[in-house]
Amino acid sequence: MSRKDDITGKGALNGYRSSKSNNKTKHRFQLNLQKRRFYVPEEDRWITLKVSAKTVRTINKKGISAVLKDARKNGTLIKEV
Incomplete structure (x- = not known):
């Protein structure tokens, strides 16, 4: 998985x-990814997502339902668990 x-x-x-x-060496800056489970009350199920720490803060602010709705509107496929 990527x-x-x-x-x-x-x-x-x-x-x-x-x-x-001031010597330069190539480097990859990785995201701070976390594997988190979220409960979606509208669908009455738990989903497991691999999200960055910044996205966790966004979910805490807006709510998981609003974030999932925006992601689906933008074409992101949320996998079933």
């Missing part, structure tokens, strides 16, 4: 690390 957010679809970024002597 290291992507199930809701937003965001993945790792590429960049460089810079030493004190």
